Amino acid sequence: MNPKAIHNRITEMTGVDYPIFQAPMGWIARAQLASAVSNSGAMGIIETSSGEFDAIKGEVAKMHDLTDKPFGMNVALAFVKGTNVIDFVIEQGIKFVTTSSGSPNLCTRQFQEAGIKVFHVVPTLDMALKALDAGVDGLVVEGGEGGGFKNPQPVATMVLLPLIRERTEVPIIAAGGICDGATMAAAFAMGAEGVQLGTAMLSCTDSPVHPNWKNAIYQGKETDTVFLNQQGRPALRAMRTERTGELELLGQFQPFEHMANILDLYFGGDLEAAIPLTGQVMGRIHEARSAADIVTSTMTGFYQSLSRLDASYGQ
Template identity: 35%
Template sequence: MSITELLGIKYPIFQGAMAQIATYELAAAVSNAGGLGIIASGGLSADQLREQIQKCREKTDKPFAVNLMLMMPNCPELVDVVIEEGVQVVTTGAGTPKPFMPKFKEAGIKVIPVIPSVKIALKMQEMGADAVVAEGTEAGGHVGETTTMALVRQVAKAVDIPVVAAGGIADGHGVAAAYALGAVGVQIGTLFLVAEECPVPDSFKEAVLEATDTSTTVTGRRGGAPVRSIKNPMIEKYLELENNNASRDELEALTLGSLRRAVHEGDVQSGSVMAGQICGMLTEIKPVQTMLDELMAEAREVQSALVIG
């Protein structure tokens, strides 16, 4: 069964669950355009998540998902909301969904963890995941160490469940490449940062559009929580402190509220503008529908024109 048949969607394209950005507005736009819109629940209360789900359902009658950051202290409450609201798909990150799998299965919910390694992919398959998203280090936000090309192929060979590729994909060539590696679909985040429907300030979108292939960097490697963002004065200061073995308290003081500053206040100098390495390829703001239609049309052109040898 294809991922589109499994989830009841038109295109094999997931929208990444970008923290504080992947709200119902963006999720509904992606679902209406034929992909799988995903609401990011990280940082939300149970009531806030319920409101997001209900508002999303007002804007679309197509399938959409909720992403659960499993390290969140209120995750059990969020799981209950997802079940009560009849959400049919969840993606997960930052922990194991094992404690909640019986509830999910009983409710008929499809569980798709985001994973950074073959080892974790196999664990997710063993506990009953319906698919996995193999996300390479090219992605924006919290990242692993393995590149998309190396990770997706190895995961696809190792597991029997569908694999969705993520990290560094923003056009039809990337979609076709993911399929060549054994994926059955893609998850895309950075491209949607410059969608008309993406609820971030213009300054945030401009920072992404002005970025080049070398504009991002990863902070937090020393502390074991690597995050990819576009370089700015705050990020440069963080790297300086990190390289000088600054304490965790010093680093947290610098970054406290930095995502909110970028996403809600449009401060791209002292805020955290999380984006992937592919941002250097993005040149204009477009509607989500145009993005998805172009992605799939180009992917099919690439596939039909591909000549090996």
Template identity: 50%
Template sequence: MYFENRVTSALGISIPILSAPMGWVARAELVAAVSEAGGMGLVPGSLSLEEVRSDIRGVRERTDKPFGINVPLLFAKDPRVIDMVIDEGVRFITTSAGSPATYTPMLKAAGLTVYHVVPSLVAALKAVAAGVDGLIVEGNEGAGFKSPREVSTTVLVPLVASRVNVPVIAAGGIVDGRSLASVLALGAEGVQMGTRMLASRESAVHQNIKAAVVAAAETDTVLINRAVGRPMRVLRTELSNRLENMEDPDVISVLAQVTTLYYGGDLESSLAQLGQVAGRIDEVLSVAEIFERTLTEFRDVVRELAQSARD
């Protein structure tokens, strides 16, 4: 199966599925596997300059398919990452956590396709005004740092899609063919999967984290850090429960131990950033299997809907 729309055309891919650029999770093996499957793997640009460069080159060693990078503008460890992305010849970049006006003109002048991650209609309109080529519209049910003003994917995607003329990629709550079909019906032209890709065989995280995803119920994530206006969705653990009840939790220092969590498997050492959709994941699959099952279910769902809507 392949898709023909503005996302697949602009990015040179056959399946409009992106992997979320999860720091310490989406390393070269996972990114390359997503691109090999026909989607768009994204390298996380939040790590050190040397690690990002190594991941870019590691992906290239594993695939000749298109891949991209995400740069979280407020959290990038080295602002030179933008120059490095251009120098390395990456053709697709998503920006987030900052103003798209900062680097979009320079990136587009260098020939890159630029999408910006947005949590609201206001942010979407500002990004379009800044000249981005497309949007990743992220609902509150997704993992990681979220907007303090909560809006779900099913509300945000059709709202933004109805008000902009650039392609929209939906993020937050996307895990399978049924959820892919639902957001395409809402006006998106692609999806970004995070938690589903974290619980893949190619994901870099410890098996304890993957097992926690499989075991999670839909209620087993929590938004912490709300009081300071920087909520973050994470797996519910004893640590996250303590932080949830603090007026000013020191989340940054806790996140500094995240490699002990992701690579060592100690669930109480830091915060595992997972989306609510963890409650719909019941096994660890390879990326190829995730794509195959997603596309098979998508085709079946669309066919069933078409049959049920006959005159």
């Protein structure tokens, strides 16, 4: 029996049963993974940060073949400068977009005029308030625990989420450090109405990345990530490897010089070929599970957490 669906502002906006969103990882967040997430009742997301628009258009077509459930796209603005990405996304006929790595002023109105809901990713309160000024429909509040490109001054989700919640009224998706029902319940207690899972989905059986990376996550500890380029932009959180251990000693470097062979890492399994962007929750992920199992167990654990709290502290 499937867990009970959630009814809140985010599920009403998106049409999903469960307000669990798969992170939009470049080259990884494509139809194989996103369709599995959407078919589980959550929200699969197709990336555009790779810039491979012809391939991405094909992935969107695959999504329509693989699922009749809602799915969305992400626009990482800094990665697709000088392209027609806004028109491209509108042409795909989707109704939900997350934007990141740039000003939402560049695209929010155009997306909304096309009937698309826009949530912008923010790592600080100031950026959240600027996104609201741009008119976004909601926010993805991303703590520094998460993997990927980061603000050089990271703020933990437990600090950032309630801070932004008390200053805003729009729906919030919490990201960073979330991988199960207990962390989802904690995020909801702090004001979120949805959660985004990155490393958990990266390492699931439906993810296309090489088993070497997945196995390194299963075997890793909570201390096995590094925070890189903190004196530059963008900063990054990544798995500790020989390469990233050396980069950790540098206060500033050019990250994209170390991403040239990223596909050798993602799909060839060479963890030293590039920077393996991974969140601290790798220390809590110990086995291979499907996207559907992750969504179902997260929702089950969410309700169990609420029941346990009510039994212990309810009035």
